[in-house]
Amino acid sequence: MPDLPESAEVVIIGAGFAGSSTAYHLTRMGIHDILILERESIPGAQASGRNAAMLRRIVGLDPFGLLCNKGADRILGQPESTHQVERNCGSLLLCSTNLRRQFDQIVKQQEAKDSPCRWLTPYESTDQLSILEGSHFDSALHVPRDGILDLQGLLHFFLRGARSSGCRLFTSTPVLKIRSNRKGVHKIHTPRQTVETRKVINAAGAWAGQVASLSDAFPMNIQPFRRHLFRLTPGPSQSDHLPWVWDLGRSFYLRPDTGGWIASFCDEDPHLPCPPRVAPQAAFHLANTLTQHLPLARELSVDRSWACLRTFTPDRQPLIGPDPKLPGFYWSAGLGGHGVTTSHLIGELTARTIMGQPLEKPFDQFTPSRYR
Ligand SMILES: Cc1cc2nc3c(=O)[nH]c(=O)nc-3n(C[C@H](O)[C@H](O)[C@H](O)COP(=O)(O)OP(=O)(O)OC[C@H]3O[C@@H](n4cnc5c(N)ncnc54)[C@H](O)[C@@H]3O)c2cc1C
Numbered sequence: 001m002p003d004l005p006e007s008a009e010v011v012i013i014g015a016g017f018a019g020s021s022t023a024y025h026l027t028r029m030g031i032h033d034i035l036i037l038e039r040e041s042i043p044g045a046q047a048s049g050r051n052a053a054m055l056r057r058i059v060g061l062d063p064f065g066l067l068c069n070k071g072a073d074r075i076l077g078q079p080e081s082t083h084q085v086e087r088n089c090g091s092l093l094l095c096s097t098n099l100r101r102q103f104d105q106i107v108k109q110q111e112a113k114d115s116p117c118r119w120l121t122p123y124e125s126t127d128q129l130s131i132l133e134g135s136h137f138d139s140a141l142h143v144p145r146d147g148i149l150d151l152q153g154l155l156h157f158f159l160r161g162a163r164s165s166g167c168r169l170f171t172s173t174p175v176l177k178i179r180s181n182r183k184g185v186h187k188i189h190t191p192r193q194t195v196e197t198r199k200v201i202n203a204a205g206a207w208a209g210q211v212a213s214l215s216d217a218f219p220m221n222i223q224p225f226r227r228h229l230f231r232l233t234p235g236p237s238q239s240d241h242l243p244w245v246w247d248l249g250r251s252f253y254l255r256p257d258t259g260g261w262i263a264s265f266c267d268e269d270p271h272l273p274c275p276p277r278v279a280p281q282a283a284f285h286l287a288n289t290l291t292q293h294l295p296l297a298r299e300l301s302v303d304r305s306w307a308c309l310r311t312f313t314p315d316r317q318p319l320i321g322p323d324p325k326l327p328g329f330y331w332s333a334g335l336g337g338h339g340v341t342t343s344h345l346i347g348e349l350t351a352r353t354i355m356g357q358p359l360e361k362p363f364d365q366f367t368p369s370r371y372r
Helices: 017-028 063-077 079-083 097-112 122-128 151-163 205-212 282-293 295-299 343-354
Strands: 010-013 034-037 085-087 091-095 118-120 139-143 147-149 168-170 177-181 184-189 194-196 200-202 223-233 244-247 252-257 260-264 301-312 319-322 329-333
Touching: 010 017, 017 034, 017 151, 017 329, 017 343, 034 151, 063 079, 063 097, 063 343, 079 085, 079 151, 091 097, 091 122, 097 139, 118 122, 122 139, 147 151, 151 168, 151 343, 200 205, 205 301, 205 329, 223 282, 252 282, 260 282, 282 295, 282 301, 319 343, 329 343
Parallel strands: 010 034, 010 200, 034 168, 091 244, 200 329
Antiparallel strands: 085 147, 091 139, 118 139, 177 184, 184 194, 223 260, 223 301, 244 252, 252 260, 319 329
16 A cells, blocks of 8 residues: 655545545646545445435425525536436425425425426325325425436546546555644644645544544544445336435335335434444334335335444534634534535535635534634
């Protein structure tokens, strides 16, 4: 394995979507002397490679909701997007009448953007996705420009772009300590070598709080939550253009996967920052949720299950930008359940703060100093 360089202009901790996209955007902004240090033996080994891969643009009216909307546009607007999107299949968001009122404003905004969505009756929804037959819901928002992303395709697009412009990635290289002096960040210690740097980006996902504690940075309250995913079989025939479905009131989702379905009952248990195990009762909870609300799901059985961590700040908005206490320490963390959809934009916003540009409204609410 090659030695780490003695110094780098920027060191990024974590090769998930946050770290890889930030590296990509920094190289586009003219910074090339970048190191990405990743503890695992491959990039994207944690949440970024183990999630449900849904591109979901309609999430809410808060700044993070807006980030999802713009982030989805950013991914689809790239000329390379054909390699990053697995399926342009659309989605169905099942809503109660109350929820529908909340979403109406976003639907109008989408129309103004020439990216229309449409409310469907249960009957029309079942026509699109027959597994909804027998399910009781008031209406479904059909979002044609949602889809399913190619996780490896998108992650490697960022990494390839960054590495072809000088960025170096070192896997199996955990950061153990971040030393500072009077001017701020100074040195990064790993089990292999020590690297001098003036700028470090904490893109460590569920471990972001732990990484901050290796330094003199502000101790942010960052909480990982475990969520289970299941692959169910048999799958629908001709699944390529079937939309994925998310029941927003009763909190479950189901998305077609070749020869099966990927499903979740949207669980959210606080968890330590370590790879989570599958809970013994998880499959029972899934079966309970699905059979209660989707009678046809009785025909499905669990083929595989896994769990990974979604990571949140207390206000559920991400942390992007300079640490309020330690000069040279930057955050790109707390991406919650939409870190793939938002990845392109998150990386760009993080990179801009490293270039010394403040975040514009409403994304200025992601600034870490809000917790000071
Ligand atoms: C079950 C589930 C389903 C999801 N579904 C979707 C979805 O459908 N659509 C969507 O947009 N989002 C989804 N998400 C959210 C998305 O997966 C995350 O928001 C995103 O992957 C977070 O990326 P990240 O780069 O911040 O974290 P990670 O991918 O966890 O990357 C952080 C990296 O930092 C490394 N690291 C940690 N500590 C150190 C250290 N000390 N030294 C070196 N490296 C270190 C880790 O090894 C890791 O690789 C889902 C999440 C879960 C859990």
